[in-house]
Amino acid sequence: MAILINERTGINATLEPQHIFGRHPTASTKLDNPEASRTHAVVIWDGDCWVFQDTSSNGSFINGLYQAKGCKV
Numbered sequence: 001m002a003i004l005i006n007e008r009t010g011i012n013a014t015l016e017p018q019h020i021f022g023r024h025p026t027a028s029t030k031l032d033n034p035e036a037s038r039t040h041a042v043v044i045w046d047g048d049c050w051v052f053q054d055t056s057s058n059g060s061f062i063n064g065l066y067q068a069k070g071c072k073v
Contacts, residue, residue, distance in 0.1 A: 023037065051073070059071070
């Protein structure tokens with residue numbers, strides 16, 4: 001288990017082994033930004049480290065850096 005901290009808002013999210021971010025009502029963490037996709041991104045624990053997978057239509061930002069649509073880091 002891990003905790004993700006939004007440094008801008010101070011909001012914390014306890015990450016599930018497969019954690020979905022998005023506007024969809026079933027997302028693990030719901031995003032209220034209208035530019036976010038229904039299923040915007042997934043963070044997955046692969047047994048060794050956390051992997052970020054963009055599942056959005058337009059890409060994502062991680063620490064202010066743009067990550068292209070479909071990227072996996």
